[in-house]
Amino acid sequence: MSLNLKTSAVLTGLSCAFLALTAAFLLNPWGRPQAREFIPLVDTNFLSTATVRQSYAELIRLKADLSDFDCYACHEKGKPPTLRFDTNQVLIIPTEHANLVMGHGSHNRNNNCFNCHDENNLEQFQTRDGRALKLSDSTPLCGSCHGPTYRDWEGGAHGRTGGFWNKASGETTRRNCVECHNPHAPKFPGRAPAPGPHLLHPDAHIAPETHAAH
Amino acid sequence: MATPESNSPGMNRRSFLRTSAVLTSGLAALAASLAPLRNLDDFPSVEKFLQKYYKEMTPEEMAKVLKRIEHDVEKQYGLRPHVRDLRPMDGVEFVYALNLTRCIGCRKCVHACVAENNQSRNPEIQYIRVLKLPHGSLDLEKAEHNSDxxxxxEKGFFYMPVQCQQCKNPPCVKVCPVHATWQETDGITVIDYDWCIGCRYCEAACPYWARRFNFTKPEIPKEKLNLEMAYLGNRPRKQGVMEKCHFCIQRTRAGKYPACLEVCPVGARKFGNILDPNSEVSYILRTKRVFIQLKEEMGTSPRFFYYFDV
Incomplete structure (x- = not known):
């Protein structure tokens, strides 16, 4: 009889333990894994590999509208346009070219159109050493002043590269100067950075400052 | 004379009913208390469990494993990936060069890397950190990661992106107790995610904080999955394994440039074969002012070089 009682007691105890476990698993008093904080996906613009601009050569290749480059639709052939400067010797941009922002060279020193454009034939460029270059061939024009940068570009240290590093597998794409730089204002404007690493701990941003304090 | 039921010491109707009721409820409770086991659904399959070490697999075994990975990914994401096992090329040693004069700290590389390499979006795993440093100093103690x-x-600051430096003398490889990470002949230090036991020794050994650990199951939206995968590269990782930058093995061993280089808007990132004297990186190391290998004094000899214009 006592054996029977003992068995019952043990079984009841075990049942209670299992029931308690069941209840614990269902109610989860020590907390379910916390729902993860929502992290927004990054704007796909930040993943774009496109350049900021398109060169004339690229526009020809894409068969884009080239009417902007038809200088003699407005200008008169054989009559070089005259440039006007204000009292500080800053070029006055005519209203027809109001979209141009001039900012080439520190202190805006390169403010004469005909340092690069050919006044006698607006549909081509002229270098300072007297070479004539097509509008689609502007890289040597830039190189005629920016020698070291041009050398680095040719060597591959300057400028954007893409495609294949291995010539046996495919073509390496090189970008021209004007695909990244605006020739009239070559310095890059600032841009909004992509989001930084997500701070898992809400107070994490305090850490660098306290670190710097001591 | 008593009935056999009442005086039998073992069993009568009442005690039988009582015992069986207790037993039934006890068994039910046991079953219910084991219910959380149902959530353990990602047990490895037998083939996965018995999978051999990467370097010991025959090509046939590898083909089978790649098929299995494709199947697993399809089961999880509903999309069929293309998983390859790309081996190092002869006469190729990869080197990365980064132009500190050009870098503007826009972090496009960070996110291009995440997209290319199927890193977990939540919790966030990123291989590249962009350090912001004040001009005139290379004191990494002053570097900021989280500037926004x-x-x-910004005026007065320069930016230094740091990722795996693919050291020639990698401390992470030395500490791995199971040889799950090693250096390949083209200079890339790789990880076999199926061999890693998640001890994180390598993370502790790395002086560049380049290794990341999957503390939870990685979360990648299905439509963001990059389906062009490599075994040692960007195939989805599981919880409890290490990962890090592998120079986009699935791209670079197929002849392409890494994703972080392609996306850089200022052309600060340069990559190529240092054994080819006509490559861009050869030109840079030969002619440019290559200023540092990061933490040069550690003797790790990184294959990642920082250089300056002028």
């Missing part, structure tokens, strides 16, 4: 200005670059 309206516009970059």
């Amino acid at each position: 200005p309206a516009k970059v670059p």
Whole structure:
């Protein structure tokens, strides 16, 4: 009889333990894994590999509208346009070219159109050493002043590269100067950075400052 | 004379009913208390469990494993990936060069890397950190990771992206107790995610904080999955394994440039074969002012070089 009682007691105890476990698993008093904080996906613009601009050569290749480059639709052939400067010797941009922002060279020193454009034939460029270059061939024009940068570009240290590093597998794409730089204002404007690493701990941003304090 | 039921010491109707009721409820409770086991659904399959070490697999075994990975990914994401096992090429040693004069700290590389390499979006795993440093100093103690200005670059600061440096003398490889990470002949230090036991020794050994650990199951939206995968590269990882930058093995061993280089808007990132004297990186190391290998004094000899213009 006592054996029977003992068995019952043990079984009841075990049942209670299992029931308690069941209840614990269902109610989860020590907390379910916390729902993860929502992290927004990054704007796909930040993943774009496109350049900021398109060169004339690229526009020809894409068969884009080239009417902007038809200088003699407005200008008169054989009559070089005259440039006007204000009292500080800053070029006055005519209203027809109001979209141009001039900012080439520190202190805006390169403010004469005909340092690069050919006044006698607006549909081509002229270098300072007297070479004539097509509008689609502007890289040597830039190189005629920016020698070291041009050398680095040719060597591959300057400028954007893409495609294949291995010539046996495919073509390496090189970008021209004007695909990244605006020739009239070559310095890059600032841009909004992509989001930084997500701070898992809400107070994490305090850490660098306290670190710097001591 | 008593009935056999009442005086039998073992069993009568009442005690039988009582015992069986207790037993039934006890068994039910046991079953219910084991219910959480149902959530353990990602037990490895037998083939996965018995999978051999990467370097010991025959090509046939590898083909089978790649098929299995494709199947697993399809089961999880509903999309069929293309998983390859790309081996190092002869006469190729990869080197990365980064132009500190050009970098504007826009962090496009960070996110291009995440997209290319199927890193977990939540929790966030990123291989590249962009350090912001004040001009005139290379004191990494002063570096900031989390800056979020309206516009970059900021006046008075320069930016230094840091990722796996693919050391020639990698401390992470030395500490791995199971040889799950090793250096390949083209200079890339790789990880076999199926061999890693998640001890994180390598993370502790790395002086560049380049290794990341999957503390939870990685979360990648299905439509963001990059289906062009490599075994040692960007195939989805599981919880409890290490990962890090592998120079986009699935791209670079197929002849392409890494994703972080392609996306860089200022052309600060350069990559190529140092054994080819006509490559861009050869030109840079030969002619440019290559200023540092990061933490040069550690003797790790990184294959990642920082250089300056002028």
